Amino acid sequence: MTAEYRLDRIDRRILKALQTDGRVTNQALADRVALSPSACLARVRHLEQIGVIQGYHARLDPYRLDIGLILLVEVTLAGHQRDEKAGFEAALDGLPQVVEASHVSGDIDYLLKIVVKDMPEWTELRDRLVGDLGVDRVTTHILMDKPKIFIGYPVPDDGP
Amino acid sequence: MTAEYRLDRIDRRILKALQTDGRVTNQALADRVALSPSACLARVRHLEQIGVIQGYHARLDPYRLDIGLILLVEVTLAGHQRDEKAGFEAALDGLPQVVEASHVSGDIDYLLKIVVKDMPEWTELRDRLVGDLGVDRVTTHILMDKPKIFIGYPVPDDGP
DNA sequence: TGTGAAATCGATCCTTA
DNA sequence: TAAGGATCGATTTCACA
Numbered sequence: 577m578t579a580e581y582r583l584d585r586i587d588r589r590i591l592k593a594l595q596t597d598g599r600v601t602n603q604a605l606a607d608r609v610a611l612s613p614s615a616c617l618a619r620v621r622h623l624e625q626i627g628v629i630q631g632y633h634a635r636l637d638p639y640r641l642d643i644g645l646i647l648l649v650e651v652t653l654a655g656h657q658r659d660e661k662a663g664f665e666a667a668l669d670g671l672p673q674v675v676e677a678s679h680v681s682g683d684i685d686y687l688l689k690i691v692v693k694d695m696p697e698w699t700e701l702r703d704r705l706v707g708d709l710g711v712d713r714v715t716t717h718i719l720m721d722k723p724k725i726f727i728g729y730p731v732p733d734d735g736p
Numbered sequence: 737m738t739a740e741y742r743l744d745r746i747d748r749r750i751l752k753a754l755q756t757d758g759r760v761t762n763q764a765l766a767d768r769v770a771l772s773p774s775a776c777l778a779r780v781r782h783l784e785q786i787g788v789i790q791g792y793h794a795r796l797d798p799y800r801l802d803i804g805l806i807l808l809v810e811v812t813l814a815g816h817q818r819d820e821k822a823g824f825e826a827a828l829d830g831l832p833q834v835v836e837a838s839h840v841s842g843d844i845d846y847l848l849k850i851v852v853k854d855m856p857e858w859t860e861l862r863d864r865l866v867g868d869l870g871v872d873r874v875t876t877h878i879l880m881d882k883p884k885i886f887i888g889y890p891v892p893d894d895g896p
Numbered sequence: 897t898g899t900g901a902a903a904t905c906g907a908t909c910c911t912t913a
Numbered sequence: 914t915a916a917g918g919a920t921c922g923a924t925t926t927c928a929c930a
Contacts, residue, residue, distance in 0.1 A: 724834060
């Protein structure tokens with residue numbers, strides 16, 4: 577698709593700013609990176625187009641939303657053939673409670689972030705994972721709180 | 737702190753929309769929730785003020801940023817007194833590689849999301865966690881990819 | 897790729913209900 | 914709390930460097 581595009585210093589400053597404040601006006605952003613508004617906008621559009629910027633989102637406080645419980649669940653599959661992984665990942669799409677799935681190396685295969693309204697909903701979902709979806713081992717953690725959040729990723733400052 | 741504010745249907749529709757597209761214009765948002773732009777804006781400002789909306793951010797593709805490795809690390813503390821937790825959480829602030837810390841129930845205490853440029857940086861950081869910061873056990877997972885991301889949280893549709 | 901000017905469109909405030 | 918209208922500022926496009 578997009579062959580290759582090397583981010584320059586200005587791009588990185590734009591990304592850092594938008595990661596911190598996704599609603600800065602283009603004017604303020606242009607000021608901050610010392611570009612004219614039109615040139616700045618062109619850069620932003622380009623970064624969106626090539627997929628470096630994947631979207632803009634409001635961050636909500638989950639505990640004010642009445643969503644129930646947030647679980648962090650470690651999952652190991654029974655088998656490790658390519659199609660078993662593919663099948664599991666495809667099945668995740670049909671599980672609205674699974675809001676995030678990370679495929680990881682190590683002694684587990686996936687780390688899932690799951691939102692359920694209560695424990696019965698979770699035990700039912702867990703049984704389905706183990707019974708139908710080729711999951712061997714499940715370890716459940718209830719998310720209590722997040723003592724640290726750095727917003728986004730550390731975008732390097734230096735470079736070309 | 738904030739006494740209590742019960743989100744109504746319109747609030748939830750606003751939140752859902754902003755979670756999906758953090759840069760919708762106020763006009764488009766007002767249309768979507770069937771409110772005048774001024775009334776809509778007042779609601780959004782209110783939701784920001786009471787902390788339901790915690791911020792707006794661009795979501796970047798980490799693999800295009802040249803940040804190195806993303807690790808998901810399970811941590812168990814040596815002791816579980818209140819001040820040991822407090823001390824550990826305070827220490828996290830001084831570790832820029834730790835971009836997210838989740839305090840969880842279960843057989844581990846924390847799940848950390850860590851960004852390092854390479855493995856030597858991680859082994860050094862790990863030694864510091866175990867040597868100086870009261871950590872008993874560390875289990876490391878390298879994040880390979882995210883086969884599923886649902887943006888944000890499932891904001892309920894119904895209710896008052 | 898960047899700049900500056902021009903035209904359109906949106907955010908925001910204030911008044912009235 | 915909501916709507917409507919006026920004002921001001923921002924976005925976006927385009928011709929030119």
